[in-house]
Amino acid sequence: MDGRTEPAGGAQARIQQAHDGLFIDGKWSPAAAGEWIDVVDPASEQVIGRVPAGDGRDVDAAVRAARAALPGWAATAPAERAAVLAAARDLMAERKEEIAATVTAELGSPLRFSAAVHAALPITVMGTYADLAAEFAFEERIGNSRVFQEPVGVVGAITPWNYPLHQIVAKVAPALAAGCTVVLKPAEDTPLVAQLFAEVLEAAGVPAGVFNLVTGLGPVAGQALAEHPDVDMVSFTGSTAVGRRIGAAAGGAVKRVALELGGKSANVILPGADLARAVNVGVANVFANSGQTCSAWTRMLVDAARYEEAVELAVAAAAKYVPGERLGPVVNAKQRERVRGYIRKGVAEGARLATGGPEAPEGLTTGYYVRPTVFADVEPGMVIAQEEIFGPVIVLIRYEDEEDALRIANGTVYGLAGAVWGADEEQAVAFARRMDTGQVDINGGRFNARAPFGGYKQSGVGRELGAHGLAEYLQTKSLQL
Known part of the structure; x- marks a missing residue:
């Protein structure tokens, strides 16, 4: 429907x-x-x-x-x-x-x-x-x-x-x-x-x-x-x-x-941050507009101690995006096949398909719909962690400490946007200042139509x-x- x-x-x-x-x-x-x-x-x-x-x-x-x-x-x-x-x-x-x-x-x-x-x-x-x-x-x-x-x-x-x-x-x-x-x-x-x-x-x-x-x-x-x-x-x-x-x-x-x-923006959740809020807002950011947003936070970075909890939260959040209801189609047949191809690539690379997949959504025989997809156990060098997919696909990457998180966040050719969540705002701001990207939302900071928007690197x-x-x-x- x-x-x-x-x-x-x-x-x-x-x-x-x-x-x-x-x-x-x-x-x-x-x-x-x-x-x-x-x-x-x-x-x-x-x-x-x-x-x-x-x-x-x-x-x-x-x-x-x-x-x-x-x-x-x-x-x-x-x-x-x-x-x-x-x-x-x-x-x-x-x-x-x-x-x-x-x-x-x-x-x-x-x-x-x-x-x-x-x-x-x-x-x-x-x-x-x-x-x-x-x-x-x-x-x-x-x-x-x-x-x-x-x-x-x-x-x-x-x-x-x-x-x-x-x-x-x-x-x-x-x-x-x-x-x-x-x-x-x-x-x-x-x-x-x-x-x-x-x-x-x-x-x-x-x-x-x-x-x-x-x-x-x-x-x-x-x-x-x-x-x-x-x-x-x-x-x-x-x-x-x-x-x-x-x-x-x-x-x-x-x-x-x-x-x-293009972009492949990182959503960095620091230890001590409100994990449930960071994951739910992060999933909403990616799945809005069916993932067709250049600045979407398509890489979610979570510390090892809370990683599995974050995966569970992301899967639960993704379930709210029902194709044909809250989740619209992608723009055309070519884009649908492109996104499904990336999902198949992620599976072939060895990432864990936590939810979603390349198959057509159940009950929808018409429309360029893609299942809302969450990948876990994603390595930073995988194609699905490096290339812009432009569909409702999010990848979760585990990090060990802040320096590891920063290395992963900066480890793509892109630098358009990003997010940092932390229990301490100044700690989050200090981390964001070290990110090679044009704009960063701190703890869910609101969009500002007068603030500059644009990217670093490619x-x-x-x-x-x-x-x-x-x-x-x-x-x-x-x-x-």
């Missing part, structure tokens, strides 16, 4: 209104090739809509529109840009239920999670950039110099499917706040909420050409955007493999790049959210008087 509770009403209404064009220079226009991409509901495996498959010609038209609109938008007073972003925030809030239903339909996430995260979070982030656009110091005096923060120019934004609207807003909102113009290429699996977002920006008063939307395939439209000579900056969220190629192309052209890539370059995210879209000029 699909436990999304009422996915169809608002989503179906949204799908029927989906545009048959690309949003370029303030107008919905047909794609040059006249080809289409089907949008599939991962829970029903049914086609629920289609969007144009844009190509290099469409990208070029969008970039030209963005370039033409850049001088006017860059010269717009920050207070006016702030007012437009505030209007967009309010319009998104008015359409919150529609946003949630749309994401549920094309991503498969349970409707409650879509409302609480996929809709609410981008509304919050849009609001933070409305505030920052009004309060940010775009000019300062340093001695006899006037120092200006100016927009970097035309931004090519390439976004993923796992948090489809949040990732769009986390790029487009700071770019617009900075005075940049944007061409967005959203993920082909979840393009409908991007069309809704384009409607919101148009209604909010964003001038023609300032924001442009080209739906299409990554290797076609995405590559054309990343390599376009008149794009000044590429902001990409996705796999590390694709990020490397984008980074190489941007480096060759000496253009700005921001990359938010997890990326640059930061999103808050003032640090705004700075990515600015370049500095100084005038000596």
Whole structure:
């Protein structure tokens, strides 16, 4: 049974209104090739809509529109840009239920999670950039110099499917706040909420050409955007493999790049920490969004004395995530097979399958569902402990002391996020300071939409959210008087 509770009403209404064009220079226009991409509901495996498959010609038209609109938008007073972003925030809030239903339909996430995260979070982030656009110091005096923060120019934004609207807003909102113009290429699996977002920006008063939307395939439209000579900056969220190629192309052209890539984050439970809370919150962190979260704490590190108790707690916590109810499907058939392949690999490597497995969940013959899976007796060097699985799979690793835990936590090519739990907060903070990662939650610290988000090592370059995210879209000029 699909436990999304009422996915169809608002989503179906949204799908029927989906545009048959690309949003370029303030107008919905047909794609040059006249080809289409089907949008599939991962829970029903049914086609629920289609969007144009844009190509290099469409990208070029969008970039030209963005370039033409850049001088006017860059010269717009920050207070006016702030007012437009505030209007967009309010319009998104008015359409919150529609946003949630749309994401549920094309991503498969349970409707409650879509409302609480996929809709609410981008509304919050849009609001933070409305505030920052009004309060940010775009000019300062340093001695006899006037120092200006100016927009970097035309931004090519390439976004993923796992948090489809949040990732769009986390790029487009700071770019617009900075005075940049944007061409967005959203993920082909979840393009409908991007069309809704384009409607919101148009209604909010964003001038023609300032924001442009080209739906299409990554290797076609995405590559054309990343390599376009008149794009000044590429902001990409996705796999590390694709990020490397984008980074190489941007480096060759000496253009700005921001990359938010993969992760294999550690959830370190220090001796004396509240084990039940740490395990339960840790499992929830991984299984939210069906494990399709780049910053998920997919490696749980527990001291040897309490390791077996932690395994039992994790198995009990995983049992609450019933596929088709609290646990949605993964995004598509390819992703389902990828995740199941990793589960089979874990078994072959000798890890103990505490719960779950590669088989289809009982009673579900339709939908791209994966059993919530917990592995125990995982060695740090195993593939399932090193590579990003991007599904509802968590691995438990035993450590002997704090130095061993730190070695394991830092022992991957990634460094995006993590968590530390300790009876003493200062001890936990001291441990977190030694972790090679971009952000760490201490004893379940709450998400902060104004705090910088981004990674160390192969997890990326640059930061999103808050003032640090705004700075990515600015370049500095100084005038000596």
